[in-house]
Amino acid sequence: MKKQLLLxxxxxxxITSTLKQTLNLLENAAVPMSLAExxxxxxSCNQSTVYRSVQRLKKIGVIKQLNFAEQGTKFAxxxxxxxxxxxxxxxxxxxxxxxxxxxxxxxxxxxxxxxxFRGLSHxxxxxxxxxxxx
Numbered sequence: 662m663k664k665q666l667l668l669x670x671x672x673x674x675x676i677t678s679t680l681k682q683t684l685n686l687l688e689n690a691a692v693p694m695s696l697a698e699x700x701x702x703x704x705s706c707n708q709s710t711v712y713r714s715v716q717r718l719k720k721i722g723v724i725k726q727l728n729f730a731e732q733g734t735k736f737a738x739x740x741x742x743x744x745x746x747x748x749x750x751x752x753x754x755x756x757x758x759x760x761x762x763x764x765x766x767x768x769x770x771x772x773x774x775x776x777x778f779r780g781l782s783h784x785x786x787x788x789x790x791x792x793x794x795x
Contacts, residue, residue: 692737763783
């Protein structure tokens with residue numbers, strides 16, 4: 662979390678308890694979290710404060726917004742090395758990060774070399790029914 666706090670300071674953000682809690686939750690989350698999940702866990706302030714904190718972190722690139730087709734918007738640390746590839750249960754809505762290398766990483770690297778683009782990202786979602794719901 663030190664790296665993220667440093668980025669916040671460099672971008673002029675005040676290091677509030679809400680900001681620290683938001684970063685801590687996202688850093689320790691196994692999968693991206695929705696704004697509602699963050700608001701539920703951060704009880705020391707109101708929902709609008711959590712929302713503003715998330716928007717500020719997103720604006721300076723400390724966290725990233727992921728848009729799941731059926732799950733809605735979720736947030737994750739932008740500096741995580743994890744893939745943005747997920748398994749999503751159509752029955753219960755459970756989201757699980759793929760723990761294997763992304764099948765798109767090679768393509769992403771080739772695109773960056775060929776086009777000169779930097780910082781390419783992707784999101785890949787596989788939908789199915791998890792073992793608990795079968």
